[in-house]
Amino acid sequence: MTGSVHATLDTASRARFPHPPPGTAPATRPLAAVAAAFTLAQLLLVGTGLGLGWDETVYVSQVGHHAPAAFFSAPRARGVSLLVAPVAAWSSSTALLRLYLAALSGLALFWALRAWRGLFPVRVLALAGGLFASLWVTLFYGPQAMPNLWVALGALAATGCFLRARTGRTALWGLAGGAALMAWMRPVDAVWATLPLFAAGLARRRWRVLLVLAAGLAAGAVEWVAEACASYGGPARRLADGSAIQGGLGWHLAVVDQLRALGGRTLCRPCAGALPNPVHTFWWCALPPLAALAAAVAVRARRPAATALLLGCAATAAFPYLFLIGYAAPRFLLPAYALLAVPLADALVHLLATRRPPVRALVCAALAVHLGAQLTLVHRVAGTHTRARAAWARTAAELHRRGVAPPCLLTGHEAIPVAYAAGCASAATAGHNANTTRDAITRAARRIPVAALVPAGAAPPGYARGWTSTGVGAVRLYYVVPGAGS
Secondary structure (H helix, E strand, C coil), X not given: CCCCHHHHHHHHHHHXXXXXXXXXXXXXXXXXXXXXXXXXXXXXXXXXXXXXXHHHHHHHHCCCCCCCCCCCCCCCCCHHHHHHHHXXXXXXXXXXXXXXXXXXXXXXXXXXXXXXXXXXXXXXXXHHHHHHHCCHHHHHHXXXXXXXXXXXXXXXXXXXXXXXXXXXHHHHHHXXXXXXXXXXXXXXXXXXXXXXXXXXXXXXXCHHHHHHHHHHHHHHHHHHHHHHHHHCCCHHHHHHHHHHHCCCCCCCCCHHHHHHHCCCXXXXXXXXXXXXXXXXXXXXXXXXXXXXHHHHHHHHCCCHHHHHHHHHHHHHHHHHHHHCCCCECHHHHHHHHHHHHHHHHHHHHHHHCCXXXXXXXXXXXXXXXXXXXXXXXXHHHHHHHHHHHHHHHHHHHHHHHCCCXXXXXXXXXXXXXXXXXXXXXXXXXXCCCCCCCHHHHHHHCCCCCEEEEEECCCCCCHHHCCCEEEEECCEEEEEECCCCCC
């Protein structure tokens, strides 16, 4: 690469993608249309009837009044809790929360794409938004209270604003906001995603931009650091505890695990079994050659800086989840997918612009098959999880029927989501969410209703062997209601 990152970028921008003249609004209608379609697709394919998942109940319970706050383990950050607070703080309606998050994620996608105006043609940005928004994992997590999508959109916006930092204060504010959003949600992921930005800034001595980037990250991570010092023995201890919960961070080749998860598995731990249908994974295998083509297109057009930075940030964002963790979840790679979407869209537009009809036909056919497969898959995954989460609601209803109602305490198998649905507190005596002892549960059972959830066929904990029991679906409830003769 010749010349500085910013000089190369400025030259390319003026030559091929000039900014709109003063007083003229940017051509952002296609981006707004993609964002609106993303929101609508979430509501149609995932729907508002999807109950809260396990992790969601942890985040939402921190700010809601429906149930006591669930145990907050070391790897988590409170960005999601604050994100949902405008709704969850006064309403327990899951449907309303889904509507809010679907609309907010659509707006965030528009913001992240708009950060790249002037760096790539609008048609490239619109296609990039469509590619990212049509992935089943993006659609599935769009209306959910989970952090990874927000890290992805923050990374995309921050990288674009980093490259446009010379255009004015708006870009600097966007850089700080994108960095803060990432760190707010997952501080460690934010560091990985911004490593190439720091490297580029240091290489060209862009001290002002680096200061803004660092300030954004610090602003987003300050709560996590303060909580680490107050409750976890310091940031280093919190990171160590988080590593232990995730199975010990170190060299783990999780590439094939991530590939296995693409068939609709939201968590692959342990990750075994056959690979998914090739229709669901061919796009993933096409990422490396398309990335190479995108780099070649950018070099040939004499505008390599933006593409190189996007590919670099995508690589560092994906690295820990491909090589340092011993399990897989498709949502972990959402930041990498968002960053890759723009250069890949640039490569696809190049292919579609070729004068060879067979090439254009092949690209269009591949995109059509990919889109159909992703939309079918998200519909299937959403249906499966809607039914599974409805089972937690049925268990909560049975607990209420048996007299286990607030104030109450639940422990055992899937106690956290069931407790939230029932309005109870949750507790565990072992595992990653351990926050109490057997004696404490026994003492609580003398004062308030307490239930232990045990998988059907398994033995109950010792303190619950004398309690009344009943089966509900795949679990058996052992419960005691003081004063009810149980």
